[in-house]
Amino acid sequence: xxxxxxxxxxxxxxxxxxxxxxxxxxxxxxxxxxxxxxxxxxxxxxxxxxxxxxxxxxxxxxxxxxxxxxxxxxxxxxxxxxxxxxxxxxxxxxxxxxxxxxxxxxxxxxxxxxxxxxxxxxxxxxxxxxxxxxxxxxxxxxxxxxxxxxxxxxxxxxxxxxxxxxxxxxxxxxxxxxxxxxxxxxxxxxxxxxxxxxxxxxxxxxxxxxxxxxxxxxxxxxxxxxxxxxxxxxxxxxxxxxxxxxxxxxxxxxxxxxxxxxxxxxxxxxxxxxxxxxxxxxxxxxxxxxxxxxxxxxxxxxxxxxxx
Amino acid sequence: xxxxxxxxxxxxxxxxxxxxxxxxxxxxxxxxxxxxxxxxxxxxxxxxxxxxxxxxxxxxxxxxxxxxxxxxxxxxxxxxxxxxxxxxxxxxxxxxxxxxxxxxxxxxxxxxxxxxxxxxxxxxxxxxxxxxxxxxxxxxxxxxxxxxxxxxxxxxxxxxxxxxxxxxxxxxxxxxxxxxxxxxxxxxxxxxxxxxxxxxxxxxxxxxxxxxxxxxxxxxxxxxxxxxxxxxxxxxxxxxxxxxxxxxxxxxxxxxxxxxxxxxxxxxxxxxxxxxxxxxxxxxxxxxxxxxxxxxxxxxxxxxxxxxxxxxxxxxxxxxxxxxxxxxxxxxxxxxxxxxxxxxxxxxxx
Amino acid sequence: xxxxxxxxxxxxxxxxxxxxxxxxxxxxxxxxxxxxxxxxxxxxxxxxxxxxxxxxxxxxxxxxxxxxxxxxxxxxxxxxxxxxxxxxxxxxxxxxxxxxxxxxxxxxxxxxxxxxxxxxxxxxxxxxxxxxxxxxxxxxxxxxxxxxxxxxxxxxxxxxxxxxxxxxxxxxxxxxxxxxxxxxxxxxxxxxxxxxxxxxxxxxxxxxxxxxxxxxxxxxxxxxxxxxxxxxxxxxxxxxxxxxxxxxxxxxxxxxxxxxxxxxxxxxxxxxxxxxxxxxxxxxxxxxxx
Numbered sequence: 020x021x022x023x024x025x026x027x028x029x030x031x032x033x034x035x036x037x038x039x040x041x042x043x044x045x046x047x048x049x050x051x052x053x054x055x056x057x058x059x060x061x062x063x064x065x066x067x068x069x070x071x072x073x074x075x076x077x078x079x080x081x082x083x084x085x086x087x088x089x090x091x092x093x094x095x096x097x098x099x100x101x102x103x104x105x106x107x108x109x110x111x112x113x114x115x116x117x118x119x120x121x122x123x124x125x126x127x128x129x130x131x132x133x134x135x136x137x138x139x140x141x142x143x144x145x146x147x148x149x150x151x152x153x154x155x156x157x158x159x160x161x162x163x164x165x166x167x168x169x170x171x172x173x174x175x176x177x178x179x180x181x182x183x184x185x186x187x188x189x190x191x192x193x194x195x196x197x198x199x200x201x202x203x204x205x206x207x208x209x210x211x212x213x214x215x216x217x218x219x220x221x222x223x224x225x226x227x228x229x230x231x232x233x234x235x236x237x238x239x240x241x242x243x244x245x246x247x248x249x250x251x252x253x254x255x256x257x258x259x260x261x262x263x264x265x266x267x268x269x270x271x272x273x274x275x276x277x278x279x280x281x282x283x284x285x286x287x288x289x290x291x292x293x294x295x296x297x298x299x300x301x302x303x304x305x306x307x308x309x310x311x312x313x314x315x316x317x318x319x320x321x322x323x324x325x326x327x
Numbered sequence: 328x329x330x331x332x333x334x335x336x337x338x339x340x341x342x343x344x345x346x347x348x349x350x351x352x353x354x355x356x357x358x359x360x361x362x363x364x365x366x367x368x369x370x371x372x373x374x375x376x377x378x379x380x381x382x383x384x385x386x387x388x389x390x391x392x393x394x395x396x397x398x399x400x401x402x403x404x405x406x407x408x409x410x411x412x413x414x415x416x417x418x419x420x421x422x423x424x425x426x427x428x429x430x431x432x433x434x435x436x437x438x439x440x441x442x443x444x445x446x447x448x449x450x451x452x453x454x455x456x457x458x459x460x461x462x463x464x465x466x467x468x469x470x471x472x473x474x475x476x477x478x479x480x481x482x483x484x485x486x487x488x489x490x491x492x493x494x495x496x497x498x499x500x501x502x503x504x505x506x507x508x509x510x511x512x513x514x515x516x517x518x519x520x521x522x523x524x525x526x527x528x529x530x531x532x533x534x535x536x537x538x539x540x541x542x543x544x545x546x547x548x549x550x551x552x553x554x555x556x557x558x559x560x561x562x563x564x565x566x567x568x569x570x571x572x573x574x575x576x577x578x579x580x581x582x583x584x585x586x587x588x589x590x591x592x593x594x595x596x597x598x599x600x601x602x603x604x605x606x607x608x609x610x611x612x613x614x615x616x617x618x619x620x621x622x623x624x625x626x627x628x629x630x631x632x633x634x635x636x637x638x639x640x641x642x643x644x645x646x647x648x649x650x651x652x653x654x655x656x657x658x659x660x661x662x663x664x665x666x667x668x669x670x671x672x673x674x675x676x677x
Numbered sequence: 678x679x680x681x682x683x684x685x686x687x688x689x690x691x692x693x694x695x696x697x698x699x700x701x702x703x704x705x706x707x708x709x710x711x712x713x714x715x716x717x718x719x720x721x722x723x724x725x726x727x728x729x730x731x732x733x734x735x736x737x738x739x740x741x742x743x744x745x746x747x748x749x750x751x752x753x754x755x756x757x758x759x760x761x762x763x764x765x766x767x768x769x770x771x772x773x774x775x776x777x778x779x780x781x782x783x784x785x786x787x788x789x790x791x792x793x794x795x796x797x798x799x800x801x802x803x804x805x806x807x808x809x810x811x812x813x814x815x816x817x818x819x820x821x822x823x824x825x826x827x828x829x830x831x832x833x834x835x836x837x838x839x840x841x842x843x844x845x846x847x848x849x850x851x852x853x854x855x856x857x858x859x860x861x862x863x864x865x866x867x868x869x870x871x872x873x874x875x876x877x878x879x880x881x882x883x884x885x886x887x888x889x890x891x892x893x894x895x896x897x898x899x900x901x902x903x904x905x906x907x908x909x910x911x912x913x914x915x916x917x918x919x920x921x922x923x924x925x926x927x928x929x930x931x932x933x934x935x936x937x938x939x940x941x942x943x944x945x946x947x948x949x950x951x952x953x954x955x956x957x958x959x960x961x962x963x964x965x966x967x
Contacts, residue, residue, distance in 0.1 A: 033867030037783065040776035041793040044841055047834055048796045051803060051811045058814060077523035078494070079516075109710030117707060126711060128959065133718045135955040137895025139922045140944045143929045144721045147937070151542070174485035176528065176543055189717040196714065220700035243802075250804025252898040253926060261492040261529030272528045277806045277898070282531050284810060285361075285902050286394030286494035286521070289421070293398075300807050311802035312795065357916050359823060359905075371744040371908065387907045387917055403821045534931035557746045558933060649746070 058297035076263045083295035091273040096248035098184025107195030115203035134193030142257035145186040150177035172268040178260040181269035191244035202236030252277040276303040356630045362396020362409030364533040394494015394520040408617035411496025413596035425620040433652035435575035436610040437555040437562040444482040449563040450572040453508030462526035489539040489548030492529030494521040500612035501549045504600040567609040579608035580652040588655040625671040729945030732938040754910040758919040763894040765829030770836040778844025801838035809899035825918040828904025836889035843885025847878040884961040891954030897922035
């Protein structure tokens with residue numbers, strides 16, 4: 020009885036500590052956003068919408084436009100998803116619907132390993148294995164096959180949008196696979212059993228019952244993968260070619276937002292230059308934030324829906 | 328479960344202990360320098376050699392590019408910066424306190440070429456070089472290239488231009504030369520440590536450009552001579568104002584510097600590209616260390632000035648083996664005067 | 678299906694046949710996609726092992742790098758630097774992340790909890806290069822010094838959401854009957870949390886921490902303008918410090934064959950470090966969920 024007031028005091032202090040830690044997380048995110056916005060204020064207010072639509076990145080004339088880097092980021096990410104979505108969801112289907120639980124576990128562990136490889140190692144492999152392979156064997160072959168199609172124009176350099184997109188695909192597949200697998204697992208077995216009872220084949224069960232049920236969650240998985248592709252820095256920097264331009268050809272060198280920052284952040288020699296780089300960070304962060312928040316909400320919606 | 332937690336705890340403690348047990352060098356004076364990749368081989372050699380004689384001083388040099396060297400010395404996040412393109416007047420004004428340019432070496436920017444089909448050394452004029460980097464000449468068998476390479480069978484291969492993606496003094500020296508020989512380059516692109524490239528692949532650092540050229544058949548790029556030689560990439564001969572095609576070499580750089588050394592400006596910021604004189608290599612330049620004239624931490628100031636003093640004297644012995652040209656004696660005496668002018672809290676450091 | 682092959686049932690209709698074919702095609706497609714997904718893993722790890730192993734020896738693991746152009750030297754400084762940075766990151770991230778996770782699991786302030794959860798999720802999606810810029814302006818510029826501390830802080834920001842969300846998930850898995858029993862015995866909430874909930878969720882929390890450690894150890898971009906790199910073995914938090922991913926990147930983009938070989942060996946060391954952490958974390962959580 021005597022201990023009562025003490026206890027509740029300790030309880031309050033304990034709870035306050037937890038709240039404080041929670042607020043710490045909020046503060047860090049707010050700090051990141053604030054720091055970037057204040058750094059980039061000059062470039063964004065000076066350039067306005069022209070900062071985003073500008074084509075030139077000229078530190079000499081202090082003319083800064085983000086469009087080529089934004090374009091590179093979006094093109095490589097889209098390309099990555101084009102490859103990664105069917106393969107990632109396909110693998111998730113394999114694990115949750117077709118494979119025995121032992122096989123599914125092994126594949127799951129391997130996919131998780133793929134997700135854990137540091138991106139600089141992907142870059143190393145991309146630079147020394149993937150790029151030469153594409154330059155020597157794949158790109159000349161594709162050009163022979165499709166001739167003068169603008170999509171494959173230009174000398175086969177081995178680095179560029181296509182290589183970066185392919186490497187990004189390899190990097191986002193594990194994200195998409197892992198989240199899709201969870202989403203598919205959350206689909207209640209009763210749904211599947213009902214469809215099987217009606218005589219449906221596994222394909223029909225998955226297409227007609229599992230996918231519609233899991234749709235928003237799968238979208239979430241894809242958007243999460245997109246988030247990783249957009250922000251990926253090191254691997255892309257090593258294989259994108261670092262050319263500040265917009266080109267329709269997948270074989271052409273390009274640039275991405277994150278790669279520009281990585282290459283130029285320590286060297287920006289004027290405040291305006293620095294501000295422009297922070298502006299690229301804002302564009303990148305803005306795109307990533309919107310997509311991530313959307314993805315998390317979608318996935319959570321499915322999880323709760325699945326439980327109910 | 329409990330044992331796992333203990334195991335984890337033990338691992339953490341063990342690693343922490345190993346780290347603490349590492350011979351503590353708390354008493355060492357650490358100097359952080361950053362900047363030009365051009366100087367990196369020399370600085371890393373200096374750091375290693377100076378460290379043998381003076382184990383109490385540890386010089387950590389990171390090659391982040393000349394633009395970075397200028398930026399980080401301005402932000403005072405390093406004790407010394409390094410650049411191959413002198414700071415502009417605006418940049419000096421922005422740093423608020425006076426910054427010294429101390430020349431530490433001379434070097435050549437080599438034009439590296441990866442043409443597996445060609446074994447002979449290529450001869451290039453300044454204008455052709457400018458046109459290649461402007462994107463006007465796009466194939467190796469262009470008549471403009473064959474005009475100065477009679478007897479060489481040039482392949483019908485696309486030219487892949489490689490340039491720096493970071494701010495770079497090597498870029499500065501190279502485009503300073505292009506601007507001197509090509510009015511079009513001067514008007515369209517200009518001169519700075521990083522420019523808006525009309526064409527090409529960007530790579531980070533001299534290492535990156537050399538790597539890109541080496542990796543890409545048909546590539547042409549500009550790198551500090553050491554990088555070209557150490558990575559075994561063939562270099563082209565470039566035409567100087569006297570009309571000779573000169574291969575990059577220590578000797579040819581010294582010849583280019585000879586004329587300039589006589590009339591150095593007071594602040595030692597000088598360009599020696601396209602220098603007149605027989606045998607002079609036209610894409611040559613000084614590389615400077617940047618430091619504040621008025622230092623605030625006297626133990627750092629003393630270590631730094633002594634290190635640089637050693638560098639412009641004993642350190643010059645390491646220049647030639649690494650394919651840099653040693654500073655001419657007249658420049659060394661100017662460096663001495665600069666280093667002697669450094670003060671810490673008002674009193675001279677040396 | 679087997680029954681059909683034996684032929685005991687009436688012959689199948691064309692429609693059923695086409696449905697069966699569609700199903701078979703689907704199965705093949707799915708299995709092919711798994712193979713295509715696992716192919717890069719084999720290719721990457723295979724290359725890293727084949728190219729990295731020859732340059733890997735005791736000397737490489739323990740010695741300092743040689744000046745540019747001289748062969749030999751190692752990455753001992755970078756291995757220690759990476760451990761130092763990642764542990765430093767944990768030192769900052771765990772005291773915030775674990776209680777934040779416990780807070781999220783407590784559900785005592787649902788609205789604030791929702792905000793914190795969203796912030797943690799968004800934070801985990803912030804590109805690591807942006808985190809590096811943040812740490813540079815916050816900790817490098819004011820102190821006028823690139824430092825291990827700034828690098829560790831950048832890694833901590835990256836680790837924080839992982840730790841908070843894993844902690845939340847594993848604390849939620851602790852059966853409510855356990856907490857209720859302890860509360861019924863008159864134990865205050867904080868003691869229930871410290872002595873009942875956290876110990877039983879301990880393995881899961883530890884797994885989250887290890888996973889965060891291995892993610893942090895593999896990061897390059899946030900260290901480029903914080904930890905900065907060094908060719909020396911340093912342990913001072915206020916000095917620049919080497920890190921394995923930084924060395925790997927610098928060596929990879931260099932023109933020297935010897936450095937390329939060392940980059941592959943460094944990749945092998947880094948991959949081993951990171952994947953080992955991951956496997957440990959995975960094994961711990963798998964056992965727990967059974």
